[in-house]
Structure formats: C-alpha cells, structure tokens
Amino acid sequence: MFVPVEWLKQYVDIDGLDMDTLRDNMIMSGSNIETVEDLGERINKIVVGKILEIENHPDAKKLVVTQVDVGEEVLQIVTGAENIKVGQYIPVILNGGRLPDGTKIKSGKLRGVLSNGMMCSGEELGIADKVLPIHQAKDGIYILDQAYPLGTDIKEILGLNDHIIEFEITPNRPDCLSILGMARETSATFNIPLKAPQINVQEEVDMIADYAAIDIEDNELCNRYVARVIKDVEIKPSPQWMQNRLMKAGMRPINNIVDITNYVMLELGQPLHAFDLSTLEGNKIIVKRAKDRETFTTLDEVERKLDSSMLMIADSEKYVAIAGVMGGLNSEVTKETKTILLEAASFSANSVRATSKKLGLRSEASARFEKGIDPNIAIMAANRACQLIEELEVGKIVGGVMDLYPNRADEKVIEIRPKRMNDLLGTSLSNEEMIGILKRLEMKVIPKEDKFMVNVPTFRLDITQEIDFVEEIARIYGFNNLGMTLPKGNSQGAKTNGQIIEEITKINLNASGLNEIQTYSFISPKTFDMLCIPEDSFMRNVVKLINPLGEENSIMRTTLMGNMLEVLGRNYNRNVECAKAFEIGNTFIPKSIPVEALPIEKKVLTLGMYGKEIDFYGLKGVVQKLFEKLGIEGYEYIPEKNHKSFHPGRCASIVYGNHTLGVIGEVHPDVLENHDIDTRIYVGELDFNILLQITRLDKFYQELPKYPAITRDIAVVVKDEIYVKQIEDIARENGEKILESVKLFDVYKGKQIEEGYKSVAYSLVYRAKDRTLTDEEVTKVHENIVKVLEEKLGGSLRE
Template sequence: MLVPIQWLKEYTKVDVDIDQFCDRMIMSGSNLETVELFGENIEKVVVGKILSIDKHPDADKLVITKIDVGAEEPIQIVTGASNIAVGNYVPVALHGSKIPGPLHGQPKKPEGVTIKKGKLRGVESFGMLCSASELGFEDKVIPVVHKDGIWILDEEYPLGMSIVEALNLKEAVVDFEITPNRPDCLSMIGMARETAATFDTELSYPDTHCEEKGEGKIKDLISVEIKEPDLCKRYAAKVVTNVKIKQSPWWLQQRLMYAGMRPINNIVDITNYVMLEYGQPMHAFDIRNVKGGKIYVDTAKEGETFTTLDGTERKLAENMLLIKDEQRAIAIAGVMGGQNSEIQPDTQTILIEGANFSADSVRSTSKKLGLRTEASSRFEKGIDPNLAEKACERVCRLIELLDAGTVLKGAVDVYPKRKEAEAVKVRVDRINHILGIDLSAKEMIDIFHRLEMKTMHLGNTITVTPPTVRLDMETEIDFVEEVGRLYGYDRLPMTLPKGNCEAGKTKKQLLRDLSKETLTALGACEIQTYSFVSPKGLDSIQMADDAEGRKVIKLLNPLGEDTSVMRTTLIPNMLDVLARNYSRNNENVAAFEIGTIFFNNHHEGDTLPEEKESVCIAVYGLDKDFLALKGMLTEFLNKLGICECRYIPEEKVETFHPGRCASIEYDCTEIGIIGELHPDVLEKYEIGARAVCCELNFDLLIEKANTEKFYRPLPKYPAMTRDLALTVNEGNCVCDLESIIKAHGGELLEKVTLFDVYRGKQLACGTKSVAFTLTYRAADRTLTEEEVSKVNNKILVALKEECHAVLREM
C-alpha cells in the first residue's frame, strides 16, 4: 500500500520527520517495504512557456524551440517532442540542472542525472524539456494525456518558478506491507487510523455531504436485485446527471500517481481516489448502457463470454458472479467492468456502484480468469459491507466539488443482512500475563479508544466492540496483540518463558534425531524436498498403474504442473537430487531423507488423506553397490534395535533391477524395500552410474524400535564352534537357512555367522555351497562334545528336511 504522507496528513496530524514516522509505525506493527522521496533530486528545473517552434535544418524529427523561463532572454532548446505547441507551459531543465531520470532509456539513478547544454545536429540546445517520467514518475502512473511526450502543465504558473514548488512535487511515499488479516489498511483512512492510534492524535474523516441538486428520482432510473445474497452482501448505487468528462485537477492526479495509479479522466479518477481513500472499490456505469434500468447480481452461465474494459474477451464459468442488466452482463463483480458500459467522452448520466462481494468468489474468479486488479486485490481479502454507502456518498461529493455532474437525491441500497459490530470480552490480567507487562484497565481502555473501539469495563473484564472494518478482531488474543503493539513492541520487557514444560522430546522425535545422526555418521547427507510434486515422477520411476502410490492427492490451486500433487513416495525426489549431483560431476553420493508421504483414501470413507512418514536412502559411485547400502541399512536398523531383518527377493518391482531387489521384513511385517535402480529409470533421470535405493516405513520403524540397552556379564565358560558347509539349491535364501539353524539350535546356540557362499564346477548345476560358523556356549558350564554334536545333528536334520540341504562333500 503506497501512502503519500501529505495526503495522509489530511486525516490526522503527524508532526515528525519521515524517519521517526517510519520507526514509530514499525514499532506499532505496520511493516514497511520502502520510502521514496519525490522531488529530492530535482534541481534548476523551472516552469517555461513555449514562444516558438521551428523546424531543425538538418533533422526531420527535431524542432528548435524558444522558451521563456522568466529570464531576460528566452533560451533555445532542441527537442524531438511531437506533442508540444506554442503557448504550452512545460517543465524546463536548464543547463547544470539535475533530474531523477530515467533519461534516454537509462535507469533511474539515486543521485540523479545532470543536464548540460550541447549541440544536436549542429544546433545549440541550452537545456531540455521534461516528461513526467524524467521527473521521477513511473510510466505506469503518468496521465494518459502526457504518457507519450513532454509534460504539458495544466495551468499558467509563474515563469521561472521551480517546478517542484509549482507542482508541489516534494513528497514522501511510504510503501507499507499489508498482511492478509488487515484488509482495512489497504486504504488511506485505514493507514490514517493506524497513524492516529500510534501517535495518539485525532482522526478526521472525509466530507461526504452531498447537496443532491439533481431533479428526478433515482428509483425511476434504476433498480437493483441481488439473486446471490451469499456472494453479494450489499449493493449501493447513486445516479449523477449532467456529467462533464474532462481531465482531473492536478491535486487529484498527483495523489493517484503517488499512490501508484494512472489518471484517466475525472469520473474514473474519482472512483479510484475513493477506492484508495476508503479501501472500497467503486465503479461507474454509463446508464445509457444499463438496459431496462435494472441491475441484477447473478452468476454467469457456463461458457458465457464477456469483454472486459481492457478489450479482452473472457470465457466465464458458471460460478463467477456478474453484474447484469436485463439483456447481458455489464461487469465481472469485484474484478473489472465491461467494455459495453464504460464511460465515454459523451456520457451524460452515470450510475455509481458501491458493492460488497464475497472474498472467496472474487478470489476464485480473479484466479481462474488470470485477471488481478486493484479492486479484486481488496475484495479477495475481505471488505466491511458498511463502507459501501459512505464510499458512494464520497464519490458523489467529489463530483460536486469538481463540478463534474449533478447528483440525484436518494440512493438504491440493497443490504439483505446488515453486518453489526460484535463485542468480545477480554481479561485485564490475561493481557498482562501474556505480554509480561502491568497495565491498568484504564490504560488498556485508552489503547482501545485510540483504535476507535468501544468499551465497557467491569472488574477484571473489558467488553470491547471493534469497528466493523476490523474483520480480524474475533477472539481475546486479537485484542492482546492490539494492546501489545500500541504499547510498543520495543517497550515489552525481555523475560524468560514460563510454564510447566515436561521432559523434552517425544519418543518419535528422539528416534528421528537418532536416525539422522546414525545415517550421517554412515556417510549419508540429509536432503529435504518439497511435498508438492509432479505426477510425472511416478511415471519416471515406472510405478505400476494399480500401485498404492498412484492414489495421489491433487491440489486445488497448484502453482503449476510440477507441483500439482502430493507425493506418495520419496524416491522421485531422491532421484532428482541424485541426477542434479551427477550432472555436476559429483562422483560419489550418499543421501537420505525422512519425510511425509500422502495417500488419497477418500474412497474408503475417511475425511482426511492418510499421512505416513517414510525414510529414503540412496547411493551411487565407487564401491556404492547393493551390499554397501544393505550394510548401511543394517547398521542403521541395528541402532534402532531392529535386528535380524529378512531380505526377501522381489522380481516384479518395476522401479528396481530384476534380481537385484528385496523386500525387508521384520517381525513378520514388511517395513520397506531395497534394490538397484532399473536401467530405464536411471536413463530417464540421466544418471549414468549404477545407483541403489531403499525406502522404509518410518512409522513402522518407530513402532518396532527398541533402543533400551541391557547389561549382560562377560561369559565365564569357553565357547565351542562348528563350521557347516551346506550344499543347497540355488533358490534357497541364506536368511531361510539362518532361520532354520536358529530355530533348532536351542539355548546353547549363541551365534550364527555366514562366512562363505560358493558356486563352481565341483557343485551340481543349480546348486551352491553356503558355509556358516555356529558358536555354542552355556552360561553355567563348559559344554561337552556330546552336547554340541547332539544339537548340531538336530540342526542338520532340520536343514535337510526343510531345505534339502546336506553337508558338502569335499
């Protein structure tokens, strides 16, 4: 919100310099972006009058002018301007003058641009005629009549007078950052209210009294019907006759320009002025084009087309709110008017509209049409319906003051459900407790009154009724904030937080920290990626069409295709990171991410999507193969107390290489999957190295984790070992053999260690040799050979019966 300080002072007195003003406003909660000082870099630019214009002898596009600048002799200036005429009053930059720029396509310079005399095609020029942009105004705010040439002044100012003084160009404009919860501050009156509260000064409101000298009754010319009261809370209208379309006076144009808007003509400028003043968007219709003298507020038909004021034909959807007459649409409610009802140079009677439209409706319409305007940006944040009538009256008052027309008596005002101010009870001790201060109820009431809030005090409770423009004041904590910011954030004492905080982190938080520490210690770097992803990622990892991960949640208002769904797996994001590292010649990468994935289970009757936490680890590079990642994973799981997991081969997981993929089971539950990525997947991500990846259900890991440590004394008695070299079929998994050995080893079997897997000519086709070391020990005695052999034989029998495993013959 651009706030010109001189304009602000019309509503409240501020007698401090701009630095103090900004500091105080910041401390009372008004964030500001920038401060621009107009007129600071303008020196020796004066008012001049064009006495003559002659052709340049050697340049068709240049002319030689004689300019009276109040000196003894006129000065000669060569210019290429085509919009000047003899008798025009213009800004003249003399030799040695300084202007803000931009000049000849160069950017605006903070220190300004110095103008010197020179020769143009052999003819001396002793200065320069200035355009509005060269005096510091942006192209987008220059009045229509001046935007393509020299600034032609609208009055006969004293010749030689400083242009800064003549046009009162010295102004400070503060750009405030308005948060979405404070739409009332998107107006000059709103910022004046904040200023008056901050500096404890009086606030005065604009004059809205209309003389209404027009003849006739407004009801004979126009009527209004709201067919969608949920989308249009109020529609107020007044009629002005004998309209004279012309340029606005300089003071009005100047304020619009400083506030970031281009002056058009007096009627349009007045409606824009009042929008900036009250925060209530206004619109003027040429009443000749309101067919049947009837206004309907209704939704569009699907596929209906409408041409807006910018000349663009737009296709509408059925839920978009329109302003219609008896035959067609004449405006898109809250966004932009129609070309078929705009003000024309010969317009004589106009309808002034001050309406209140649903924030959600305007926001949706604006987004779908890709059309955002000053009006829509205000409506979509919410506006007080009670402003509509006052804003209409203010428009009409300015029309009278500028002699731009005659206002008819009365108004049309359709207001189905009036918005009333709602009182909220706040506790004095609660406010003091939260802010850490000790204010009396009287001091708090004074703050509320500065904000134009009504109060009733009884004991420890203050009943506060905020003005209806304060849409953000709903609960007690909102009023706590008001007291805090106007008391002064810089004055609040620095205290330590108080409370009954119970011991530290939850189990899940502690295990998450442990997981990150362990994986980092194992050489992996943590990454964090977005939850919003592209649906193409699932195609890139070749996920099956019927897979659970295809149940994505689509966003209603995505920023684009690449962020249009919620992720159901971390693998595509992980591969994006690997691909980025590979493209930057990072030869060895190990990365992990712990993040949330989301599943669309609405079809199962749940009201909310299902959220799960997942952990993904991936590696590529030298010695970064399947076994390397399996080793990292085993160490990681052991750290969580999840030991002796089973790795079961998987053949039909499209993301991974066939034969180099396994599901991971623990306690008869699948907790994840590990595998070398499929070559086709790597090719899609342009990764030219073999890469291995695993993804585990982190919620299950937390559920099954057991990090509690138990002390066991060192063994007193020796162990006995037996080596078993077994010949088994190629399809038998080592984990199955280990399970059988442990199941039949009883209490004496202390440890099973795999030390060899052999395939060769000595073995029959389709078989392999698997060798284990079995360690036996008893806690209370030294084992005998007979005891160990008995258990060993029992294991061999079980292996033969269940897996057809036999001792290998040498």
C-alpha cells in the same frame, strides 16, 4: 501499498514528525514498511515554462528550435519532441539542473544550434510508464494541465515535495489497504486525533428512482449494493492534484470519472465502478450468478469464460460486469457518456477470490474484495465520489440513494479480561491505560467488574476473539516496552532463511572461481577520493570513530568497493596474474548527520576480478549465474554513465522493478591510477538485503512442450549505439504469445557493413502451447517484428 505522506497528512496531523520517527514508530506498531522514497530529493532546477515559438531546426529534420518563457528569462531549447505546441505549459530543467536519476543538464549545441536547458518527459521526471497519465505521450514531453506561474518549481506543481511510504499489508488487515486505514494506524501509533473526511453532497431535484432500479438475486454473494446516479457528466482529464496523488499511489490517471472512483478506492478502501447508464438496458442493475459456459468481454477486451459459481452484474438483457473483479467493455465510461450509475457494493470475499483465480484476472478492486471489505463504508464511499464530482464541476448528483442491504453487518461485542492480557504480555497495565489503548483503536469499551465489553468496529475484520486483543494492546503499548525474558524449554537451533541464502551465494561464487575475502569495516577518509566519488555523494556521510587506531581506519565504510580494490591491487602488485574475489559484508549508513543514533547496517555483496581473459561480460556472467541459482528473474541491465568510479560506457546498473540491485562494470582509469594499478579491473557491488527479499529457492515444474517449434533466423543492421536489449524487447513485445525465445548468436562489424553500423543476428523460436503453428502464422508475426524494428530502430535486414 504506496502511501504519499502529503495525502496521509490530510487525515492525521503529523507535520511535526520527521520521516525517521514516522517510519520507526509505524514499524514498531506493526506496520511493515518496505521503502521510504523522497521524490524530490534528487531533483534540482526544474521549473514551469511556457512555449512561445517553435521553428524548424536549420540542419536537422527531426529537431525543432523553441523559445520557452521560464519567468525570469526566455530560453532557446532544441528538442526532438513531437507532442509540443505553442502555448503549452511544460517542465523545463535549467542549465546546471539535475534529473531524478542524477543526470546533470548543461547548455550546449545540438547540430550547431544553442540549447539552453531541456524540456522534460514523464520518465525524466521520475514518473514510471505504468502510471503515466493516459493522455500524456509515453515518449513525449509532459504537458501540464493548465497555466501555472512561470518559473515555479515543478516539485510544487507535481507534488514531488513528498515522501512515498511503501507498506506491506498482510492479508488479515484489509482495512489498511487505504489512506484512511493507514491514517487510523498512524493516529493510534502517535495518539494523534484522526481527522475523518467531511462529506456533503448537493443533490438535484430529480430522484434516482426515475433513472434506475436495483435487484439483488443472490444475497449470499452480495451483501450490500449502493447506487447513485450522476447526470450532465463531462468527461475530461482530472485536475493535476488528483493525478499527482494517483500516480504517487501507483495508479495511472485515465479520466476524471475513472480517476475519482480510483481515488476514493485508495482513500477509503471501497472499490467503486461507474457504468454508462445509457448502455444499461431497462435502466436496471441485477446482481446474479452466471450460467455455465457463458462468455463475457471485460474492459481489457478479453473474452472470459464463465461458470455458475461467478457473481455477475447485469442489466435487463446482458452482463455488464464481473462482480468485484472488472467491468465490461459494453458499459464503460467514454467521452460520449452523459449519465453514469455509480456502484459501491459489498461482495463475498471467497466468491471474488475464486472468480479472480479461475479467470486469471486480478485488479485493484479484486485485491481488496478478496481480503474482505467493511460493508458499512459503501454509502460513505459513494457519497465521497459524488462530492468530488461536484467539487470538480463535472456532473450533477441526482437526488436519493439506492441502498439494498439484506444482511446488515453490526459491530461485534467481545469480552476480554485485563488480567489475562497482562499475564500474556508480562505487563502491569492499569485498566485506564488499557482502555486508552483500545479507544485509540476506535473501540468502545464498557468496564464490567473484572472484564471489559469491547465493541469492535466493523472495519476490523481480523478481531474475532479475546486472544486477538493481545497483539493490539502490545503493538500500541510498544513491543520495545515489553520486558525481556529468556524462553524456557528444549529447542533446536537452525539456520535462518537469510543464512541459507548467504551460504548458497558463497558456494555458487566459489564454484565460479571467486575466493571469499574479509576486510575491515574501518576505512580511510581518502577512500572516497581514490574512488572519485563526488563531494555531494551520500556515500561521504559516514560514521566517524571517536578513538580510531589511526587515520587509515577512522571511519565506517559506506561501500566495499575500496576494500575490494585494495585487495586486488595488493595481489596485482605482487605479480598475481589473475585474481577473482568476493565479499559479503556490512556497510554503515548514518541515520542523520551529526550521528546521534546507531547507523543502519546494510549488507552488500562485492565482486572483483582481473586477468588476461576477464572482461565485463565475465563479471556479468558470474552475476547471472548467481541470480539463476537464487531464482531471481525479471531484472535488467541499464547502461550507467554517471558513476564516477566506473568507466563510462562499460558500466551497468542492475534494476529489478523499482529497486536498483547494484552496479557492475570496469573500474575507471583514474580510480585504477589512484590505486597504482595498470590493468583493467572489473567490480560489482550488489545490495544483498534486496537480494534476500527477492530470492526464490522454490522450484516449479513446467511440462515439456507438446507441439513442435518453428525457428527463424534474422540478421538486422542497426547503428552502433543501439543496444541488443532494445531489439530483444521489440521482438518479445510483438511476438503475440507465440514467440518462445530470442537468442543472440552473432554480432558482426566488417567490410560488408557500413561504418557506424553493426549486424546483429538472432535465432527466434516460435511455438504455441495448444496447437501446431502454421508457416503463415509465424511468417505474419515474424514480418511484423521486422517491420517494427525498421520503424523504431531504423534497422534493416542484412542482405
């Protein structure tokens, strides 16, 4: 779960804590943290601008020349964006500014016209496509929602002066799948009071009974159903602050009503759903099971096959939602919606889990319901959504609440023995200290002789018996404060999962012809200059030794690339014609400068090679073979032009989701010259810690295809700068589930091809899993792929 720290601060006062302290203490209290990202760390000189004029470029049809007011001056900016208009407020990066990916922008001429700065798209601001607001053009300039003071730092407007903490929430702690849940954990960890949200709703004179009725037919699968009605609804984009929080938490803004339901779900952990009341026949909601072999079309426009185990939400005539999973297309909120019925319900975790699995359909709501949700927060969540609707002035709240709660969930009272707790933990905590810890966890404690009667909040579904309190007391007291003792008894040693993966890696690289090397962890400060690493790079933040053996070994390394080049250079200068090597070793990243604590030890895999028949693709092949052995899939190569140690245009970053696994490429000629090497060398450096986390050694069986394939070859003429990945992505995106594989078999440049262009040939294999394809089906898809290639890449079929 992604938790923006700015949002977290709304519920617990942690302004006085630095990120290292917050991260380390949360980890020690049992909250597993995957990553901490500083959103604005690499952004510089991006401000709010207003478009004053737009004119056609004199020498380029696809470009326009704009005049943009950025507060202190009006800039002339040339752009190819098609979604801009006069009067819009947009993000503008000034001359000398820096984008999140490290790209620096300088003034220059585009087709002969001066462009002083650049308008920014969502992607350039570091906003992923999957969370880009639905009203923003995917490939266009990011349009701000309203007028802001010109020249204001964009980090303030888009909330980029923030850190995002990615927590790994275990299945037994569904209460932590919310901002409020993590605020509770933070409050308990640092013993800082929790600031619970204050919810007040101003209701209209109308009463909800005049608008809707609720009926629960299956009390076992639906424990509670809360409904509120909002009238005079105005559908429009939500305000920028709400969009910012949703995007930082990993959700795409849709419109104000949908965004409010998602916002409350992230904030409180209770999924909500809004129905267009005008689409509900009889203005009634009925919670009941489906019948076998019925069908229902969900919001994603997919028709689902139902059975009698699935719980549904229906009106008087039809189904309108799959309970706890997804709403129906027939009752979605649209621009024409004027009255909505807001649902906050409690559904059986087992039922939602089984339904989601059968349908192959998971949503943010089902991910929470299937782990279990406290039914007592339903009314709070419904009222919180109503409060936000009022504050945003996009609807009026109808008086009254419909709340059907047939099986009330009450707090559990569990008896625990303080002596038993101390015996198991090896501590000597007093009763007062133990009570204090339990109260920090929002538990009520009544001492009774040598026992405690503890009232457990209903949101703590994981605490059911006395032994569960051992971990709770230990983690808040501090695992690091527990005494250390050696285990007793006979035990047998075994390799850890990390050691097994490391061994597999070494065996695979040896099989690829690479020799393992081991180098010193101490390097020379000159290493960074020899690698042409910029002065402001984080890699120059190093741990310096107090008593080094000499200047050449006076600091701890933050990269293994210098060590690898030193070894390869030594071999080359001793007339070794071909060398291939790898090393798995630690780098040492200081937590702060000056160094006041032990550095972070990050394990890195470095590869290096040179020789007559070795090129970039040879190194890439070694990496791909290793990833295949480790079961790593779904990664991609992104051209990297800003790494000063590598040759521009012959370097690529390896990206896996939001993580950069590393970089591979040809070493820059200046770096080679610094190492007295006059042959091409290819080096890769991978984050081995991330590789350990994403390795999948399990093998999965896949049955052989039952139906024949149809193969079509295609040769497309495109510009030299077009990457084959762009062609392959378009083919796969438009394959309509019958395109099985796309295989490149030829790239040709010659007399028959215009200069500046190339012919790229592919073999496309089509196959369906459930039937034999016809030529007509394949031809339709194949021709559509060709059409999209022509439209998006300007490609043409080679005659």
